[in-house]
Amino acid sequence: MSCLLQVRGLVKIFGALVATNDLHLQVMPGEVHALIGPNGAGKSTLVAQLAGELAPDSGSILFEGLDITNLPVPERVARGIVRSFQITSIFPQFSALTNVSLAVQARAGHSFKFWRDASTDPTLREPAQALLDQVGLGVRGNVPAGELAYGEQRQLEIAMALATKPHLLLLDEPLAGMGREEARVIVDLLRRLRGGPTILLIEHDMDVVFSIADRITVLVYGTAIATDRPDAIRANAEVQQAYLGGEMDHA
Numbered sequence: 001m002s003c004l005l006q007v008r009g010l011v012k013i014f015g016a017l018v019a020t021n022d023l024h025l026q027v028m029p030g031e032v033h034a035l036i037g038p039n040g041a042g043k044s045t046l047v048a049q050l051a052g053e054l055a056p057d058s059g060s061i062l063f064e065g066l067d068i069t070n071l072p073v074p075e076r077v078a079r080g081i082v083r084s085f086q087i088t089s090i091f092p093q094f095s096a097l098t099n100v101s102l103a104v105q106a107r108a109g110h111s112f113k114f115w116r117d118a119s120t121d122p123t124l125r126e127p128a129q130a131l132l133d134q135v136g137l138g139v140r141g142n143v144p145a146g147e148l149a150y151g152e153q154r155q156l157e158i159a160m161a162l163a164t165k166p167h168l169l170l171l172d173e174p175l176a177g178m179g180r181e182e183a184r185v186i187v188d189l190l191r192r193l194r195g196g197p198t199i200l201l202i203e204h205d206m207d208v209v210f211s212i213a214d215r216i217t218v219l220v221y222g223t224a225i226a227t228d229r230p231d232a233i234r235a236n237a238e239v240q241q242a243y244l245g246g247e248m249d250h251a
């Protein structure tokens with residue numbers, strides 16, 4: 001099977017710091033692929049380069065066989081690389097349903113200024129309601145987005161990201177700042193998304209990573225030191241060394 005995303009020899013330097021260091025990565029279609037590594041290993045820097053927010057100093061990124069290394073963010077989104085929690089902007093005064101309707105509308109190529117249409121047009125409302133149902137916010141559609149609980153806003157952002165019909169969904173710490181119950185809702189949602197878009201996930205909660213990832217890549221000092229299935233990663237001596245026997249013990 002040919003890979004969806006291929007990163008070849010990626011390098012990103014900040015002053016004296018090599019944040020991404022000759023990084024190679026392959027993400028296969030349909031998988032949940034987790035990126036883990038100690039603090040400062042370069043996970044977010046990598047995702048920013050995949051999303052097009054940061055330009056690499058060298059190396060290349062191929063997506064669906066096409067070199068996208070120099071494509072700007074909107075063109076990557078149009079090709080199906082979508083980052084949740086960063087690129088989606090919620091309008092807090094609009095209802096959850098209108099927010100998702102706007103995302104559906106944007107995907108269809110219309111301008112955001114027609115938000116009045118977005119809240120009433122059935123061709124936007126119906127898919128938007130289906131997306132709210134999918135993320136577990138089906139009964140919260142009429143609530144202004146700004147009044148949703150923190151975890152619900154993250155669910156809403158996932159619905160808005162899904163509205164763009166992503167082929168690759170980039171999730172950078174989707175559980176950050178959440179309590180136990182809110183995190184459980186998001187983890188259940190990620191499980192339900194299996195079979196949908198390919199997911200590249202940065203997550204510090206090792207229990208979550210090891211229970212939902214198909215494959216895991218471990219970054220250390222900007223380099224991918226291992227990519228494998230969870231059980232093989234857990235047993236990998238170099239990986240255990242990188243974590244100094246800490247977090248991995250609990251995984």
Ligand SMILES: Nc1ncnc2c1ncn2[C@@H]1O[C@H](COP(=O)(O)OP(=O)(O)OP(=O)(O)O)[C@@H](O)[C@H]1O
Pocket residue numbers: 014017019037038039040041042043044045046
């Ligand atoms: N814009 C920037 N300018 C300078 N240094 C940066 C910049 N962005 C990141 N860095 C540095 O690059 C290194 C990698 O940071 P990055 O945030 O990618 O790591 P991370 O693995 O995501 O860390 P964490 O798990 O703590 O979120 C760190 O040393 C960080 O301080």
